[in-house]
Amino acid sequence: MGGLAKGLAVIRAFTRDRATLNLSDVAALTEMPAATARRCLLTLEELGYVTRRGRQFVLRPKVLELGAAYLESMNIETLTKTHLEELAGSTGDSAALCVLDGFEIVYVARASIRTLMRLEAHVGSRFPAYATSTGRALLAGLAPERLQHYLDTATFEALTDRTIIDPLRLRQLIEDCRRTGYAAVEDELAYGVVALAVPVFDQYGRVVAALNSSSHSRRISKAKLVRERFNMLQKVSRQITADLAVVPGLSLSAIA
Amino acid sequence: MGGLAKGLAVIRAFTRDRATLNLSDVAALTEMPAATARRCLLTLEELGYVTRRGRQFVLRPKVLELGAAYLESMNIETLTKTHLEELAGSTGDSAALCVLDGFEIVYVARASIRTLMRLEAHVGSRFPAYATSTGRALLAGLAPERLQHYLDTATFEALTDRTIIDPLRLRQLIEDCRRTGYAAVEDELAYGVVALAVPVFDQYGRVVAALNSSSHSRRISKAKLVRERFNMLQKVSRQITADLAVVPGLSLSAIA
DNA sequence: AGAGTTTATTTCGATATGCGAAAAAGTGAA
DNA sequence: TTCACTTTTTCGCATATCGAAATAAACTCT
Structure with a gap:
């Protein structure tokens, strides 16, 4: 079903720097012929996912329903409300x-109080696993062959001059x-971002998510973060x- | 492009009560033949949007990229961080x-401190406009014919015994x-939900969004909410x- | 205003997809 | 284990889509 694949790629072509796109932009970004991109855009427009202003297309809020389907099926709101907000409030x-x-x-979930953090992250944001606290906690939960595969095949790019990119390290x-x-x-x-993460296990003891508390290094040191918040995070x-034993969506989704 | 439409409908079939779906469920919920639903699911699986556990399909986190495309193109993270978190913190x-x-x-954006609120809402959540403070603020910004059309065609259902459903009222x-x-x-x-909303204008004076502060009626009365927070919300x-003058995504997207 | 360039739209034959029907596989109860 | 029922998969014809090329529209520059 190539049309489906292409349509999804069209949605993902819109980014912060490309809030509006014309037909040719879309075709170039998704590497598809203009006629196909056009058809995708017209269908998305008809379905209410994009709207048109002259020759520019822009996403409509209905797109959020797609992400919301995931959030709802994973019971994320409850996890956010019950646990993350408390954690953000306490810290x-x-x-x-x-x-x-x-x-x-x-x-997949985030709660935040005003911070000095420069990192822009919201639900759906993606970052390289190797350079993030949650990424390392998740990688630690992989089976040895899976971890080896990750280390063998991932591309390690230094994001700051402090980023560890040596696979052995x-x-x-x-x-x-x-x-x-x-x-x-x-x-x-990113410079100034300090974070502590712990794994989240499902009822079978598998690591299915990672929970973190992040801050600015001007505000708290890494050592202090660990000392003061590790127990809190584990709890x-x-x-x-x-909660995952009751609504096991995240557990089911995570294993691939 | 029927395949695109159907594939998107498949994603939206997953909800909190239906975190995992088998092929027949999907076919029934989306009202399409099993063979078509199967092709959609297989394509989505191949693209990484769903995964399979036996006969059950479940959404994968890649789905969040779709919603994130909207959030990023609308610059939502900055709005959340700069304004909503401050508002949540102040109130x-x-x-x-x-x-x-x-x-x-x-x-489209939300910041929250722990509250007693029973309303579960996250980015992407949808509620009937007539029964919400933000909905009324948005409807107030419609052109007269548009508002009339809304009042003539919307279905008004009482969500509580306090819901106003009379079009004249x-x-x-x-x-x-x-x-x-x-x-x-x-x-x-919903019972216990009290909320105050103000319109958000774009640089041309059109209402493109609404901002609200919501709480639990045990915590604050409607009258007090207005008295204490109206000025804050307007500011x-x-x-x-x-901000919308600089990154006008929301302004462009809202008009349809 | 006109020419040239770029972008969008349309056309149409080749190819892929849709889908109803049937076959195959899976499940649960007796 | 067998049987009945349900679900999934397969198949092949009809229909829709794809995409290269042609055409039209819009834009830019002089």
């Missing part, structure tokens, strides 16, 4: 729940995480595990 | 930014909102308007 910082998708982590850090139960990063994803992680 | 309650899509409001309330600059509701969408609304 005065951002709390997030992430899952692994391919080589990246995806934010990363393997060590991931192993440390497995042993200690947490992963902490500072200035690796919330266990609560989420209990 | 100790939920703050949300909504847009009108057909007969419903859609949550609603028209009056919407007119009041146009005059006073705000809309307040209590117990109309934030003006700030959002200034």
Whole structure:
């Protein structure tokens, strides 16, 4: 069903720097012929997912229903309300729940108090797993062959001059995480971002998500973050595990 | 492009109560033949949007990329961080930014502190416009013919015994909102939910979104909500308007 | 205003998809 | 284990879509 694939690719062509796109833009970005892109856009327009202003197309809020289908089927609102908001409130910082998708982590829930953080992340945001606290916690939960595959095939790019990109070093850090139960990063994803993550297990003991608390390094050091928040995070992680036994969507979705 | 339409409908078939669906469920819910539903699911699986556990299909986090395309193209993260989190922090309650899509409001941004609220709402959630504070603020911004069309064609269902469903009363309330600059509701969408909303204008003076502060009626009365927060909301609304001049995605998307 | 360039739209034969019907596979109860 | 029922898969013809090329429309520059 090529049309479906192409239509989805059209939706994903819109980004912050490309809020409006004309037909040729869409065709170029999705690497499809103009006639096909046109058909996709016209169908999406008819269905209410995009609207047209002259020759520019722009996404409509109905697109959010697609993401919302995931959020609802994973019971994310309850997890956010019950656990993440409390964590954000207790720490005065951002709390997030992430899952692994391919080589990246995806934010599935987030609660935040005003922070000085420069990192823009919302539900659906994706970041490289190796450079994030949640990514390392998730990688630590992979089976050995899966982790090896990740280390063999991922592209490691330094995002800051502090980013660890050596596979051997990363393997060590991931192993440390497995042993200690947490992963902490500072200035690796972006300057000033400091974060502590713990794995979230499902009722069968598999790592299906990772929970983190992130802040600005001007506000708290990595060492202090670990000292003061590790227990808190573990406690919330266990609560989420209990919730996953009741509504197991995340557990089912995560394994691929 | 029927395949695209059908594929999108398949994604939207997953809900909180239907986190996993088998082929027949999907076919029934989307009212399409099993063979077509199967092809949709197989394509979505191949593209990474769903995964399969035996006969059950479940959404994967990649689906969030679709919603994220909208959030990014509308610059929602900046609006959330800059304005909504401050509002939530100042009030100790939920703050949300909504847009009108057909007969419903859609949550496009939300910031929340722990509240006693029973209303589960996240980005992408939709509620009937007539029963919500943001919906009334948005309806107040419609051209007269558009508003008349809404009142003539919408289905008004009482969600609580306090929900106003008489079109004449609603028209009056919407007119009041146009005059006073705000809309307040209590117990109309759900018991215990009290909310105050103001319109958000774009740089041309059109209403393109609505901003609200919502709480629990045990915590604050409607009258007090208006007295204490109206000015605050107007101020934030003006700030959002200034932001929309710079990144006009919401302005472009809202008009249909 | 006109020419040239770029972008959007349309056309149509080749190819892919849609879908109803039938076959195959799976499930649960006796 | 067998049987009845349900679900999934397969098949092949009818229909829809794809995409290269042609045409039309819009835009830019002098």
